[in-house]
Amino acid sequence: MDWDLECLACGTRAEATGLPTVCACGQPWLVRYQAGRRTDGQTGRGMWRWNQWLPLLPGEAPVSLGEGDTPLLSVPRLGAEIGLPDCWVKDESTNPTGSFKARGLSAAVTRAKAGGATAFTLPTAGNAGVAAAAYGARAGIPVRVYAPRTTPPAILAQIVTFGADLRLLDGHIGDCGKASRAYAAESGAFDLSTLREPYRIEGKKTLGLELAEGFDWVLPDAIVYPTGGGTGLIGMWKAFNELKAEGRVTGAARLFTVQASGCAPMIRAFESGADRAVPWENPETRAAGLKVPGPLGDRLMLRALRVTAGGVVAVEDPELIEAAERGSSLEGIDFAPEGGASIAAAARLRRQGVLRERDRVVLFNTGAGWLYREPRDCLTRVPG
DSSP: OOEEEEOTTTOOEEEOOSOOOBOTTSOBOEEEEOTTOOOOOOOSSSGGGGGGGSSOOTTOOOOOSSOOOOOEEEOHHHHHHHTOTTEEEEEGGGSTTSBTHHHHHHHHHHHHHHTTOOOEEEEOSSHHHHHHHHHHHHHTOOEEEEEETTSOHHHHHHHHHTTOEEEEESSOHHHHHHHHHHHHHHHOOEEOOTTSSSSHHHHHHHHHHHHHHHTTTBOOSEEEEEOSSOHHHHHHHHHHHHHHHTTOOBSOOEEEEEEETTBOHHHHHHHHTOSSOOOOSSOOOSOGGGOOSSOTTHHHHHHHHHHTTOEEEEEOHHHHHHHHHHHHHHHOOOBOHHHHHHHHHHHHHHHTTSSOTTOOEEEEEOBBGGGGOOHHHHHTTSOO
């Protein structure tokens, strides 16, 4: 292999053999590539055209459903309404499983299959479970998914459709994580939880690679990102650092994390100056992907936000739901609640003067809104 693993918390380096989980200190591993690795010559379509930037061996076929290369859309009407004329949306709803989770799970399942995994388990707030079920099916490896009973029904139906063994629990994703880890310990199933293996970040890294390419290798001024577990934010930060190290990009993107007011551990940690996040008690939000009370990647997220001179925003549920509906009606993009959170946050940052009128700003719609809705939710607004 032409990569190894590094723990940014304690500085330990390790070989990337077998089925790596976390460092002995309990913190996540990051993939580090050998100097001189070729990173030019992307061809084809989808996430894996970036194979020279990803943990893939020569001649190795990834476990893929065609993820990546999602639209980067100018949104002039939405931008005019929130005071950001140069506003863009990276629309991850067009991925095979309806969300950005497809990227991370494609990479994680690819490497775990190569490492000898014979079964998978993970907890989910929703979309990760759908992606794990789909990519497990694609790889021919069984998957058990632990999800909160309050997860949107459409998401649960997709998990079952892809053949996963779905277990519903009372509580939140943290409770599901405990159950999933216990099952992994007793059964030998490999744990695909966020940041408990090193490769989901590599898949999410392609978000940053695609953004840089989409803007002709000049980074946008700001990225507003709805954050639960944080792999997308960390992955983009990693991608930009790797691109800068090779002299491939100019500019600097400030990273802003958005969370729901009912579950905002990163906002509390950032604003208090802490280097760790204290788990949020009694998390509540309709944005399932933001309902992560104790993210393992808290240190990495806080570092990314501070190093890039970014910031944090917490939004109320009615605000993010209204913003998602307004964005969809203005631009024809199927905003999920998390995407609505990014719109609401960007509008507030503009009102506060944190974002300037001349800034090029990218908002993320991390998943499809239809996964959160039942038909009657829309039909209640139809006259007659």
